[in-house]
Amino acid sequence: MAETLDLLLATGNPGKLRELRQLTARLPWRWRTLAEFPAIPEAREDQPTFAANAAAKALHYAAASGLPTLADDSGLEVQALNGRPGVHSARFAGQPRSDAANNRKLIESLRGVRSEKRAARFVCAMAFVRAGRVLAQAEGAVEGRIIDEPRGENGFGYDPHFLIADRGRTMAELPPDEKNAISHRGRALRAILPQIERILVSASKPPA
Secondary structure, three states: OOOOEEEEEOOOOHHHHHHHHHHOOOOOEEEEEHHHOOOOOOOOOOOOOHHHHHHHHHHHHHHHHOOOEEEEEEEEEEHHHOOOEHHHHHHOOOOOOOHHHHHHHHHHHOOOOOHHHOEEEEEEEEEEEEOOEEEEEEEEEEEEEEOOOOOOOOOOOOHHHEEEOOOOEEHHHOOHHHHHHHOHHHHHHHHHHHHHHHHHHHHHOOOO
């Protein structure tokens, strides 16, 4: 049996942790979380892109924890809002961060905008850091549109307002397995996991 390897998921979001654990259940990895490292100061998220924020977060938390670290930066881009809230998705309505407040601001910002003009997409960028270097990166996206009335009890964040047209359901109405199959985070993770596996397998081999 392969030895269990500790990795850090650089998030305090329990929804992200649940998704990641479901998607990596077959692997001999134990995901640690930021809740286990309360002394580590929060990483700054002041980069202009999701990819740059993910890399900066992974570098910060890997250096502070001493663990190989996977970080992501994800958010919602709405066409009618010129791509906002974008990298500011988690704090769209200000501090303290609140899903409910963010959703209220989103719907208020789209007041009077017709349904066909509410195209949006979720974007997720991921970065994996080991030994002080960014060794893997990936991105994923899913297309949809914003609806006024929230639907569904699953998911988190903007999920109840994000309608996936070809399924006729919001992201929050999808069961976890179906959501993971199509979500921006699921797509980014499936793109980066093979890279991480190759990196860790190579690192575990004894020198020739």
